Amino acid sequence: MDARYRHEILPLDTPDDDPRWRAYVDIFSAVFLDSRASDEGLPVFREHRRADEARLAMVTTEGPGLDGRAPVAGFNWTRSTINCGTQVPVMIINTIGVLPSHRRRGLLKSMMGTELGAAAADGVPLAVLTASEATIYGRFGFAPATQSLDVEIATGRFALRDDAPTAGGTVEFLTPSAFAPHWRRVADAFQDRRRGAVTQQHMNYLVESGEWSSADQGPSRSLRVAAHFDDAGTLDGFALFRHKGWSEPVTSEVVQLTAPSPAVELSLWRALADLDLVERLTAQLQPGNVLPHALRDPRAVKFTGLGDNVWLRVLDLPAAAAGRAFDADGAVRIGIDDPLGFCAGTWELRAVDGVGTATAGTDPAEVSLGADALAQLWLGGTTAWELAAAGRITGAPEAVARLGRLLRWDTAPANRAEF
Numbered sequence: 001m002d003a004r005y006r007h008e009i010l011p012l013d014t015p016d017d018d019p020r021w022r023a024y025v026d027i028f029s030a031v032f033l034d035s036r037a038s039d040e041g042l043p044v045f046r047e048h049r050r051a052d053e054a055r056l057a058m059v060t061t062e063g064p065g066l067d068g069r070a071p072v073a074g075f076n077w078t079r080s081t082i083n084c085g086t087q088v089p090v091m092i093i094n095t096i097g098v099l100p101s102h103r104r105r106g107l108l109k110s111m112m113g114t115e116l117g118a119a120a121a122d123g124v125p126l127a128v129l130t131a132s133e134a135t136i137y138g139r140f141g142f143a144p145a146t147q148s149l150d151v152e153i154a155t156g157r158f159a160l161r162d163d164a165p166t167a168g169g170t171v172e173f174l175t176p177s178a179f180a181p182h183w184r185r186v187a188d189a190f191q192d193r194r195r196g197a198v199t200q201q202h203m204n205y206l207v208e209s210g211e212w213s214s215a216d217q218g219p220s221r222s223l224r225v226a227a228h229f230d231d232a233g234t235l236d237g238f239a240l241f242r243h244k245g246w247s248e249p250v251t252s253e254v255v256q257l258t259a260p261s262p263a264v265e266l267s268l269w270r271a272l273a274d275l276d277l278v279e280r281l282t283a284q285l286q287p288g289n290v291l292p293h294a295l296r297d298p299r300a301v302k303f304t305g306l307g308d309n310v311w312l313r314v315l316d317l318p319a320a321a322a323g324r325a326f327d328a329d330g331a332v333r334i335g336i337d338d339p340l341g342f343c344a345g346t347w348e349l350r351a352v353d354g355v356g357t358a359t360a361g362t363d364p365a366e367v368s369l370g371a372d373a374l375a376q377l378w379l380g381g382t383t384a385w386e387l388a389a390a391g392r393i394t395g396a397p398e399a400v401a402r403l404g405r406l407l408r409w410d411t412a413p414a415n416r417a418e419f
């Protein structure tokens with residue numbers, strides 16, 4: 001990054017009328033091919049970033065066409081938690097953007113190095129992001145650690161098997177505002193229950209409660225809620241969906257479905273599949289989802305796409321190992337190639353009675369891998385065997401298998417937070 005650029009932070013208590021707010025948000029709307037920030041959208045950005053105590057990093061410069069010293073690149077992130085068996089501190093990288101007139105001059109590289117370093121110095125062992133392109137973040141030690149599956153569900157073929165778990169209680173259709181007070185409790189319960197889940201941020205609340213829709217630039221007009229109430233009348237699960245109009249096949253999009261158990265989850269799917277006139281539901285499931293296995297006709301669920309979900313990066317291996325659940329005991333010496341240095345070196349990764357340790361050592365590694373491969377294995381969504389077959393892990397097959405068994409989880413990772 002050359003000398004005319006400067007790394008700065010936009011403080012959260014910057015007065016609302018400071019023009020840098022709009023310039024900052026406009027970086028992201030420009031690079032994500034969106035409309036310019038509206039008078040309604042700008043206060044919403046300030047609200048959720050302040051609520052999450054985000055860090056608004058930016059690169060500023062001066063020059064023709066710029067209003068004084070102006071932000072030309074932004075990188076904002078929040079300190080939060082991810083369920084790895086325990087709730088581990090995590091850096092959620094929310095948005096990164098570099099204006100087209102300043103790209104490919106090392107601004108992303110500089111912001112990434114500075115901000116990952118700031119998070120690591122603050123005792124955060126993991127970082128997560130979602131990627132607009134799959135080719136950007138591997139060089140920084142990130143890799144896709146969870147996946148999502150696009151599905152279409154033919155409602156006419158939807159019938160649960162006789163042995164599918166069933167829930168008591170009722171399903172009711174609510175307005176988003178009636179549902180909103182329950183959102184945090186149900187979202188947090190999911191976070192506590194599922195490994196791989198990243199804590200929901202205030203923006204997730206605003207969107208899932210229908211309070212804010214970027215399409216409507218105000219409260220959502222299309223969001224609908226199906227809620228499950230247990231036998232005691234407590235709302236314990238919900239599905240968010242929207243109708244897509246009358247063109248055939250008549251389709252409703254399931255935006256989010258969160259339930260405390262497979263039984264409640266299936267009750268909600270059945271309520272959605274029973275919607276009169278609706279012929280097709282579209283949704284994103286995560287690998288390990290109960291639905292296809294519980295249907296009489298598993299082909300009622302058609303898989304139409306596979307995408308990556310959470311991209312992970314390990315910043316502090318000993319702290320990450322201490323906070324991670326291990327479902328099998330074992331030990332393996334791993335050599336990690338980490339261009340940014342955070343995990344570089346040889347480590348003994350060990351689990352005893354499910355408690356993990358990573359200890360730096362000098363004995364030769366049995367298995368060698370990049371920081372991105374380590375990240376891809378960390379939530380149990382990919383096996384060591386797969387990455388070895390792809391040439392991204394080297395070592396004797398027995399040692400690779402040992403690493404695979406050590407990092408394997410008995411349950412599939414699942415995340416429902418968008419960031």
Ligand SMILES: CC(C)(COP(=O)(O)OP(=O)(O)OC[C@H]1O[C@@H](n2cnc3c(N)ncnc32)[C@H](O)[C@@H]1OP(=O)(O)O)[C@@H](O)C(=O)NCCC(=O)NCCS
Pocket residue numbers: 031032095096097098099102103104105106107108109110130131132133135136139
């Ligand atoms: C992607 C983006 C952030 C890159 O910013 P940048 O400042 O141009 O990146 P840098 O100059 O620091 O590049 C760092 C490295 O990444 C590479 N790189 C940058 N963008 C890339 C891309 N889209 N695909 C593949 N590699 C990319 C560069 O070639 C460089 O590689 P090197 O270290 O081997 O030389 C920027 O182009 C952008 O804002 N794009 C649109 C929005 C977006 O996709 N944001 C990311 C959201 S997840």
